[in-house]
Amino acid sequence: MNSVMQAVEPATGTVSASGFIKKNLREYGMLLSLVVIMVFFEYMTDGTLMQPLNLTNLVLQNSYIVIMALGMLLVIVAGHIDLSVGSVAGFIGGLAAVLMVEYHWHYLPATLACLAVGALIGGIQGYFIAFHRIPAFIVTLGGMLVFRGLALWLLHGQSVGPFPKGFQLLSSGFIPDPFGTDGLRVTSLLLGAAVALGFVYMNLKERANKIRYGAAAEPLGFLVGKNLAFAAAIIYLCYLLASYKGMPNVMVIMFALMLFYDFVTNRTTIGRRVYALGGNEKAARLSGIKTDRLSFYTFVNMGVLAALAGLIFAARLNTATPKAGVGFELDVIAACFIGGASATGGVGKVMGAVIGAFVMGVMNNGMSILGIGIDWQQVIKGVVLVAAVFVDVYNKNK
Amino acid sequence: MNAILEMKGITKRFPGVVALKDVNLAVQPGEIHAICGENGAGKSTLMKVLSGVYPHGTYEGEIRFEGQEQRFESIRDSEDRGIAIIHQELALVPLMSIAENIFLGNELSSSGVIDNEATHRRTVELLKQVGLDASPEELITNLGVGKQQLVEIAKALAKECKLLILDEPTASLNENDSQALLDLLLEFKAQGMTMIMISHKLNEIARVADSVTVLRDGSTVRSMDCVDVPINEDEIIRHMVGREMADRYPHREPKIGDTVFEVRDWTVFHEQHADRKFIKGVNFHVRAGEILGIAGLMGAGRTELAMSIFGRTYGRNISGKVLLRGQEVDVSTVEKAVRHGIAYVTEDRKGYGLVLENEIKHNISLANLPGVSKRGVIDDGREYSVAKDFQRKMNIRCPDVFQYVGNLSGGNQQKVVLSKWLFAGPEVLILDEPTRGIDVGAKYEIYCLMAELAREGKCIILISSEMPELLGMADRLYVMNEGAFVAEMAVADASQEKIMRAIVKAGKN
Numbered sequence: 001m002n003s004v005m006q007a008v009e010p011a012t013g014t015v016s017a018s019g020f021i022k023k024n025l026r027e028y029g030m031l032l033s034l035v036v037i038m039v040f041f042e043y044m045t046d047g048t049l050m051q052p053l054n055l056t057n058l059v060l061q062n063s064y065i066v067i068m069a070l071g072m073l074l075v076i077v078a079g080h081i082d083l084s085v086g087s088v089a090g091f092i093g094g095l096a097a098v099l100m101v102e103y104h105w106h107y108l109p110a111t112l113a114c115l116a117v118g119a120l121i122g123g124i125q126g127y128f129i130a131f132h133r134i135p136a137f138i139v140t141l142g143g144m145l146v147f148r149g150l151a152l153w154l155l156h157g158q159s160v161g162p163f164p165k166g167f168q169l170l171s172s173g174f175i176p177d178p179f180g181t182d183g184l185r186v187t188s189l190l191l192g193a194a195v196a197l198g199f200v201y202m203n204l205k206e207r208a209n210k211i212r213y214g215a216a217a218e219p220l221g222f223l224v225g226k227n228l229a230f231a232a233a234i235i236y237l238c239y240l241l242a243s244y245k246g247m248p249n250v251m252v253i254m255f256a257l258m259l260f261y262d263f264v265t266n267r268t269t270i271g272r273r274v275y276a277l278g279g280n281e282k283a284a285r286l287s288g289i290k291t292d293r294l295s296f297y298t299f300v301n302m303g304v305l306a307a308l309a310g311l312i313f314a315a316r317l318n319t320a321t322p323k324a325g326v327g328f329e330l331d332v333i334a335a336c337f338i339g340g341a342s343a344t345g346g347v348g349k350v351m352g353a354v355i356g357a358f359v360m361g362v363m364n365n366g367m368s369i370l371g372i373g374i375d376w377q378q379v380i381k382g383v384v385l386v387a388a389v390f391v392d393v394y395n396k397n398k
Numbered sequence: 399m400n401a402i403l404e405m406k407g408i409t410k411r412f413p414g415v416v417a418l419k420d421v422n423l424a425v426q427p428g429e430i431h432a433i434c435g436e437n438g439a440g441k442s443t444l445m446k447v448l449s450g451v452y453p454h455g456t457y458e459g460e461i462r463f464e465g466q467e468q469r470f471e472s473i474r475d476s477e478d479r480g481i482a483i484i485h486q487e488l489a490l491v492p493l494m495s496i497a498e499n500i501f502l503g504n505e506l507s508s509s510g511v512i513d514n515e516a517t518h519r520r521t522v523e524l525l526k527q528v529g530l531d532a533s534p535e536e537l538i539t540n541l542g543v544g545k546q547q548l549v550e551i552a553k554a555l556a557k558e559c560k561l562l563i564l565d566e567p568t569a570s571l572n573e574n575d576s577q578a579l580l581d582l583l584l585e586f587k588a589q590g591m592t593m594i595m596i597s598h599k600l601n602e603i604a605r606v607a608d609s610v611t612v613l614r615d616g617s618t619v620r621s622m623d624c625v626d627v628p629i630n631e632d633e634i635i636r637h638m639v640g641r642e643m644a645d646r647y648p649h650r651e652p653k654i655g656d657t658v659f660e661v662r663d664w665t666v667f668h669e670q671h672a673d674r675k676f677i678k679g680v681n682f683h684v685r686a687g688e689i690l691g692i693a694g695l696m697g698a699g700r701t702e703l704a705m706s707i708f709g710r711t712y713g714r715n716i717s718g719k720v721l722l723r724g725q726e727v728d729v730s731t732v733e734k735a736v737r738h739g740i741a742y743v744t745e746d747r748k749g750y751g752l753v754l755e756n757e758i759k760h761n762i763s764l765a766n767l768p769g770v771s772k773r774g775v776i777d778d779g780r781e782y783s784v785a786k787d788f789q790r791k792m793n794i795r796c797p798d799v800f801q802y803v804g805n806l807s808g809g810n811q812q813k814v815v816l817s818k819w820l821f822a823g824p825e826v827l828i829l830d831e832p833t834r835g836i837d838v839g840a841k842y843e844i845y846c847l848m849a850e851l852a853r854e855g856k857c858i859i860l861i862s863s864e865m866p867e868l869l870g871m872a873d874r875l876y877v878m879n880e881g882a883f884v885a886e887m888a889v890a891d892a893s894q895e896k897i898m899r900a901i902v903k904a905g906k907n
Contacts, residue, residue: 213779214786216798268774269767276764279753286711286742286750287765287818288732346755 030339030355033388037359041366048369049362052244055237060171060316062361063250064089064309066354068328069335070261071305073353074298076336077265079278079345080129080136082302084143086328088121089310090321091151096311097160097320100167107167115307121147122303123296130295144329152322161319171316173249185246192238192247195255196231203227250312257305262350274298278345331360334381338388359384400465402427402592403448403561408459410443410452417443418457419617425561430583430593432603435613436638436837441596444613445563449483450476463561480560484550486569490538497521497534500553524552529582542697544575551582562586563594568602569835572696572863573898580606598837601866604629612637638838646842647870650849654873655686657724658857659740659826664718666706672714677703678882679718684826684857689848691872691889692861693897699881700861701745704828708742709735722825736765739825743815743832745861747808751815754804758796759785761803761814766822788817793843809840816847826857833867845871865894879904 042049049055068085075082092114099110125143128134162168177187203223210217218226241247265271276284277291285291309328314320339356341348360381367377403425410418418440425431435441447457450470461468463479470476473483490499497517506516521534530548538546547567554562564583568576583593583606597603603610604624612619612634619637622629635646666677677699684690692700705712707720709732720729722738729735735742744750752761762785763770770781785799792813796806803814812832819827829848833841848871852858862868868875868889875892877885877900884904887896 209779213782215782216800267776267778269771269776270774272760272764272767272776275756276753276760279755280749282750283753284764286708286732286744288709288736289764290731290733342755346753 029391030352030359030388034355034359034362037362037366041362041369045366045369049366050240052240054365054369055240056244056248058361058365059241059251059254060248061365062357063171063248063254064312065328065331065335065361066254066357067257067305067312068302068309068332069339069353069357070257070350071298071302072332073336073339073341073348073350074261074265074274075136075302076333076341076343077278077345077348078274078295078298079281080295080298081140081333082125082136082143082299082306083140083329083333084121084125084147085302085306085309085332086325086330087144087147087151088118088303088306088325089313089328090323090325091121091147091154092118092307092310093314093320093324094151094154094160094322096167096314097163098154100163101160107164111167111170111311114311115304118303118305118307118310119300120303122300122306125303126296126299129299130292136299148322148326151324155320155322157322159319159321161317163315163318168315168318169249171248171250171312172318174246175249175252177246183243185242185244188242188246189235189238192235192242195238196234199234200227200231253308253312258350258354265350270294275346278347280346331357334385335360338385340392356388359388400427401425401462402464403594404460404462405444405448406460406462408444408447408457408461410440410447410457417616418447419615421459421613421616421618422621423611423618424621425592425594426609427592428587428590429608430587430595430606432607432610433594433596433613434598434600434603434610434634434638435619436839439613439638439837440616441613442565443616445483445565445594445596448476449473449481449563477557477559480558481563482554482557482559482561483563484547484554484565484567486566488543488546488550488570490546490549492539493537495535495537496525496532496541496549496552499538499549500524500556502553504557520556521552524555527555528552529578542575543570544572544578547571547575547579548582559591561592561594563596565596566598566835567595568597568599573865574695576602598835600629600631600634603634604631610634614638635838646838646845646866648842648846648849650852652687652689652852652873653855654688655855657683658686658722659684660719660721660724661707662719662721664703664707664720665716666702666713667715669713676713676881677706678880680878680881680883682876682883684859686855686857687852688874689852689858689860689872691868691875692859692878693865693868693875694863694878695901696863698878698901700878701830702881703878704742704830704859704861707735708732708740708828711742736822736824739823740828741765741819741822741824741826742828743819743830745831745834747811747815751818752803752811755802757800758789758794758803758806758814759799762788762799762817762821765818769821769823784821785817788821792817792847807836809836809843812836812840812844816844820851824856826859827851828859828861830861831863832860833862833864865897868892868897869894877901877904 038049072082072085095117096110096114099105099113100107125139128139129136175187175191177185207217207223238247273284273289273294276287276289277294281291310325313324317324335357336348336353337343337356338359339349339352339354341353363381363384364377367380401424405421405423408418408421409416421440421444423444433441446452448461450473453471454469463481468479491502500521501517506513506520518534525532525534528548528551530545530552532541532545538549541549568579571579580602586593595607608625609621609623610629611621614637660683662681664677664680665675668674668676680703694700702712706716707729710716710730711732719726721727727738729738729740748754753764759781763781767776770777770784782799788794789796789799794810794813796810803811806814832844848858860868860872869892872889875887875889875897876883877897879901885900
């Protein structure tokens with residue numbers, strides 16, 4: 001039946017703009033909903049949402065969720081899940097406090113040690129999951145309890161702080177501004193403009209490449225429109241940030257990691273293999289891919305990112321508390337699924353997870369400004385999660 | 399005699415395509431009516447219209463069953479009228495018992511409470527009727543495919559069907575089980591049941607069918623009565639493909655060189671039962687440009703032999719030597735086997751061969767990612783042009799290589815799997831049932847490809863359950879039975895009878 005049913009369409013050259021948008025609606029749909037949600041809250045909060053101070057807070061509040069979502073996406077695409085990330089982040093925050101506050105380590109070796117412990121934790125969980133085939137749900141459920149308990153034990157149930165100045169800068173610092181102008185932070189604005197230009201350049205290059213090897217490329221009008229909109233949005237957001245204190249350090253870290261993981265998943269052999277592993281593990285194995293080892297590394301990677309998130313969170317609060325990171329895993333996993341990842345593995349995009357994280361973040365922030373209670377906030381977030389995935393699945397099956 | 403089933407002028411449209419165009423089908427009571435056609439000809443669609451999967455109103459035309467017009471809204475409706483369908487993919491729940499499966503959705507119960515005694519009694523009767531010697535409490539997962547097929551039939555009988563539709567009933571059965579199943583169908587016919595059988599296997603149609611309807615591209619091409627006139631297989635094939643097919647296998651002039659690939663004393667133990675020797679010291683060799691056939695019944699250990707050689711993907715405690723041009727090579731992982739130029743094209747392309755939710759081009763490059771990347775970064779352009787090349791060369795029918803393989807027909811999927819392995823640049827290609835479940839046209843294309851590869855001097859090992867295919871394509875044959883090679887013969891001296899004799903004789907020892 002299939003061969004008869006395939007409608008043949010022209011394979012080379014550019015396709016029409018409307019046809020292209022239709023085909024890629026799924027990819028841009030999420031971004032569009034983020035924009036809609038932002039506009040909605042901007043309107044409802046009388047412009048508070050996009051105020052430079054609030055925008056800066058929004059980035060700071062969500063950075064650790066976004067960073068963990070990057071690792072979680074790989075775990076989910078590989079066909080697993082990690083429920084322990086919140087506890088691991090809390091535990092690592094506690095470890096950092098003990099090292100720096102109680103043992104007076106310098107923040108640099110302490111940070112590295114914490115990241116290494118994160119890798120070790122991920123490695124231990126990954127070992128059972130990848131090499132002994134214990135379901136990730138069970139192993140990481142155990143990990144969730146173990147590391148929450150260890151965080152309590154490590155901190156003796158109390159908050160420990162404050163951190164050394166240098167460490168606090170991880171979260172509360174902003175990129176330096178050598179131009180030293182008052183009001184507008186020019187460096188941040190210039191950096192933003194550079195990113196926007198880089199983005200446009202990459203897109204043009206990709207299109208030129210596609211045309212060179214004869215694949216269907218985006219229509220030119222759509223490309224120009226898209227790039228103008230993106231560049232304008234980036235520069236505008238950077239302008240808003242620049243008019244407050246400039247770009248937070250965390251934002252630079254987050255952005256660099258986003259680009260790095262987007263590249264890894266889209267363009268490298270490792271990324272390709274993770275997708276194949278999640279899509280059909282047996283086929284991947286019979287294609288010469290070391291599936292066990294690959295699963296293991298996705299958990300090591302997750303451990304490092306959870307540790308980094310724990311450090312950022314601790315630095316932001318300037319204390320480590322045993323309750324830090326409670327419920328983070330739910331936000332992180334929700335971000336991935338809102339962003340279009342499939343619960344059965346093999347499907348999902350880094351940028352989708354990032355957008356998903358910001359959808360959750362903007363809703364948290366906007367609803368808090370509006371004074372909606374924590375009770376209804378949770379109800380609304382839960383509904384949005386199921387609705388987003390429902391729309392996704394419904395469209396796919398149509 | 400009046401037809402028990404008449405389908406008149408059935409037209410079924412999907413967005414953008416007409417899957418069925420004015421199809422007519424008439425089935426006489428008490429006959430076995432075969433429907434054949436290439437994949438994509440519309441056979442399954444027609445059966446879905448008949449069984450109510452596509453409810454009345456979504457198609458045009460008329461269905462008359464037992465003289466009355468029928469407007470089925472769901473499968474339930476058609477089942478209530480006594481039409482039961484057995485799908486190609488078995489739909490049994492593995493961890494439930496035979497009895498539970500037979501009455502699933504149709505439980506013998508009063509006010510929601512299952513009557514275990516009646517269920518048991520009725521199951522015993524049904525199993526006897528289909529000739530399956532198993533306890534009703536046995537779990538499905540412990541049965542072989544052949545027996546599972548019988549359970550499916552028992553399930554259909556439990557619904558007291560008047561018309562039984564079988565979609566490719568022997569597709570996954572071995573020779574013995576297929577024969578037994580066909581005998582059973584003939585027995586049912588003797589008892590007066592009417593059956594529709596969809597099949598690719600013309601020899602089976604010739605054996606059991608009373609009439610044949612051929613579909614092509616969604617239209618009825620021909621209906622033939624074959625009670626009086628014996629079936630002419632070539633004529634059916636001609637109708638199916640719409641062209642004269644002078645030969646089902648391409649003509650080749652084998653140029654056979656020196657021994658390239660050799661396996662010595664290969665012994666493998668069963669994956670689950672570590673004390674059970676599964677492959678028992680097998681020795682074989684393949685020469686350059688040779689197509690080596692491995693014949694045997696299902697369960698003889700052919701797939702397990704191939705997979706254990708290919709990176710030890712099956713079995714444990716593997717011992718033996720693999721030699722390439724006289725040098726022993728290490729094939730202990732898939733990666734190493736591939737590096738030594740060995741490729742294995744699996745018999746289960748959906749389960750083991752493809753990542754269905756990935757693009758065609760990603761599937762093609764999967765076994766040789768270094769071939770399209772530099773320092774771990776994939777060159778999209780190179781990957782695309784490689785995939786495009788294969789699409790052209792292999793005649794993969796798809797709009798573009800960005801399409802997901804899950805949307806392709808079986809034959810095209812198989813071509814994608816083959817492309818993947820050809821791109822890995824193998825010297826020795828192990829093809830495990832390469833033409834299973836694909837249509838006649840695509841089969842021929844794959845045979846041509848094999849001939850071409852052999853001409854280039856590659857070694858080809860063809861594992862197949864279809865003996866005509868082995869006899870038509872191979873240069874030399876091994877016969878495998880119960881984990882050992884029991885005979886070797888040049889194809890010129892081989893025949894189906896000789897192969898079967900070798901198997902039967904080995905079984906007696």
